[in-house]
Amino acid sequence: MESLAHAHTKLTIPSLDKVSTNPILFAQVPALDAVSTKFASFVDASASSIPQAASIKQTICTEFMAYLKGRFASTAKTKPVPTPQLLTKWAEVTKILMNALPPTQLFPLIDMWRLALLDETVSNWCATSAGTSADPIQAILLKALTALSNPDAQTASRPYILTTLRLFSNAFSNDALARSILSIKRTTVTTLLVTSLLHADASVRTAAASLAFNVAAFLQKGRIEAVKARYGPFPAGDEEGEWEVELVSAVLEAIANEVKSEDIGAFAAACVDLSWNQCADVQL
Numbered sequence: 001m002e003s004l005a006h007a008h009t010k011l012t013i014p015s016l017d018k019v020s021t022n023p024i025l026f027a028q029v030p031a032l033d034a035v036s037t038k039f040a041s042f043v044d045a046s047a048s049s050i051p052q053a054a055s056i057k058q059t060i061c062t063e064f065m066a067y068l069k070g071r072f073a074s075t076a077k078t079k080p081v082p083t084p085q086l087l088t089k090w091a092e093v094t095k096i097l098m099n100a101l102p103p104t105q106l107f108p109l110i111d112m113w114r115l116a117l118l119d120e121t122v123s124n125w126c127a128t129s130a131g132t133s134a135d136p137i138q139a140i141l142l143k144a145l146t147a148l149s150n151p152d153a154q155t156a157s158r159p160y161i162l163t164t165l166r167l168f169s170n171a172f173s174n175d176a177l178a179r180s181i182l183s184i185k186r187t188t189v190t191t192l193l194v195t196s197l198l199h200a201d202a203s204v205r206t207a208a209a210s211l212a213f214n215v216a217a218f219l220q221k222g223r224i225e226a227v228k229a230r231y232g233p234f235p236a237g238d239e240e241g242e243w244e245v246e247l248v249s250a251v252l253e254a255i256a257n258e259v260k261s262e263d264i265g266a267f268a269a270a271c272v273d274l275s276w277n278q279c280a281d282v283q284l
Helices: 032-045 051-074 084-100 101-118 118-127 134-148 157-169 174-182 186-197 202-229 241-257 264-284
Strands: none
Touching: 032 051, 032 101, 051 084, 051 101, 084 101, 084 118, 084 134, 101 134, 101 157, 118 134, 118 174, 134 157, 134 186, 157 174, 157 186, 157 202, 174 202, 186 202
């Protein structure tokens, strides 16, 4: 007997049909030598408070940077593949630096990870390490939340918060990593997102809107696949209506507060369309 198409696949909603579910990614490769030099100067300035500072600087500014140059530089001829052992080492050093340096000195390091997540090998490893002691993204996230919770430090920590939001947007280049973020880190990522959407700085709000879009688009894509294939990427209970409503409410408030930025309005409006469709889909 021929199976009938799900009723939801017959719905035609022009405003949503035009919205891509491809993630917004921040793939710009910075001047890597400049990033390395800046971060090395920060490590040197705080060497007395960093255990084995010389070794740590070597790990990040030489080993990690050599990988980034080989993988992302326009002149790169071969694409190096970092081993799990190297990734574990870089993650351990990153967590040490998270504890030793303030956000104002950490953003070059976060920018390195932002770029590295576009490599499937790195993002797959981060997905498998999520929730473990080796998880570097969790340390980066918690530092951002601490910075956001201190109104007096938000201006100084803007580069760190901005780069962290872009890092999380890039995490959606990998379905496995996106899935782990929306399950294991959902509460803390929601706090990051909601708080950043209302940040005083327009560039932070724009980056938050991009992340909001990626979250909504990933969930929307999962629902479409679930309807067509009768199974989805999330175990039961991962997509709770209350959480989605919270995201929609935050985006709506951000839109209401916007005056000058057309870009954030476009991103946020698309996110609302997707999120509203998700909430409506539950009720249909």
